[in-house]
Amino acid sequence: MIPIDAQTPLDVFEFDALVYYPESTELFPYGVVVKRLREFQFAIGCLNFKPMPRVPNQEELFLKTPGFLWTCPTLLKEKFLDNQVTIRDVLSHYLQANIEIGLINTAFQPLNVSALLELFPRELLIIPPLKTELLEESKTLQEVGIHESIFFKDSYGGEWILNRNNISTVCLIRIALQTDPIKLKILSQAYIMNEMTLNLVRENENPDEWDQLTLRELLELKNWLENYTAFHPLSKPYKDAFRTHSIEDVEAWISMLKFSN
Incomplete structure (x- = not known):
């Protein structure tokens, strides 16, 4: 995986690109992994460990709330294509939706662990030097x-x-x-x-x-x-x-x- 920071625009990455956002928060203590599925859709997994150069050996790779799909809302598409939408923006919107209206939001769709393991195989959850x-x-x-x-x-x-x-x-x-x-x-x-x-x-x-x-x-x-x-x-x-x-x-x-x- 490639680590990214809070300022990296999501549209920099191509389809199937696999990246790691390490910033720790209360909701995401070990950061998240991100995979671009379509032009305006990304899969996001909430990790239960800090990625290392070796393949993780723990049983539970994702948190109790394991992850979700994010589809860029129509109102944000112009900003997205202008490289003004980052993973931090997405996580902030997710937290706001989670607090205010639960996950009943067209931008977010929950993913279960099985779906996440298909998108993020264990052997790819590493950051090799x-x-x-x-x-x-x-x-x-x-x-x-x-x-x-x-x-x-x-x-x-x-x-x-x-x-x-x-x-x-x-x-x-x-x-x-x-x-x-x-x-x-x-x-x-x-x-x-x-x-x-x-x-x-x-x-x-x-x-x-x-x-x-x-x-x-x-x-x-x-x-x-x-x-x-x-x-x-x-x-x-x-x-x-x-x-x-x-x-x-x-x-x-x-x-x-x-x-x-």
Whole structure:
């Protein structure tokens, strides 16, 4: 899982992205896990433990009130798409609904433990420290696990972090990896692209299938898409296939990553 802070907009994350919000409150003493299911719908699990680098071994993974679905209300959709809705906002609305009118609220739907375990398998409820090894750009995407983040360097010496959000989506950010202590300096916006972008490129080129792309080819695809979209605004369904987020949008959650040597 990727930890996020209170200021991270929810629309930064792609479908199936799994994140952890660690802020402790009376109602959520160990924080919550969040998974994006649809454009405006998220599953939220109320943890009964603090996630560690290893798989949890306790029997009860979720609290007595285990979790819920949140569907963004119509009145909030414009703010949501403008990156103005965070997980803290959702939890505040949940608490208000819980106190004032119970859970009879169209934005919230309770989830039982069985549903949560399908959405949040035990083996994924971990926060593994990131290895700071810089991989070669000859690595292929199929060598990167789902929900895994890696570092690699390009042929010009540039350093990148890649997160594989789900089976068909990646996020690329150029960074400078500093040591002693280990930390990241963000040098670019976040580039989020999925497998559908290959359909645009195939009109002009003939790239390999998504899983067979090397990290270098992913960077070349990113560059091609940047140039293409500068002159050709994308229409549906391609509008969501290539998106960017500003440095400010990603600095908060990047700063919370933990590292191992």
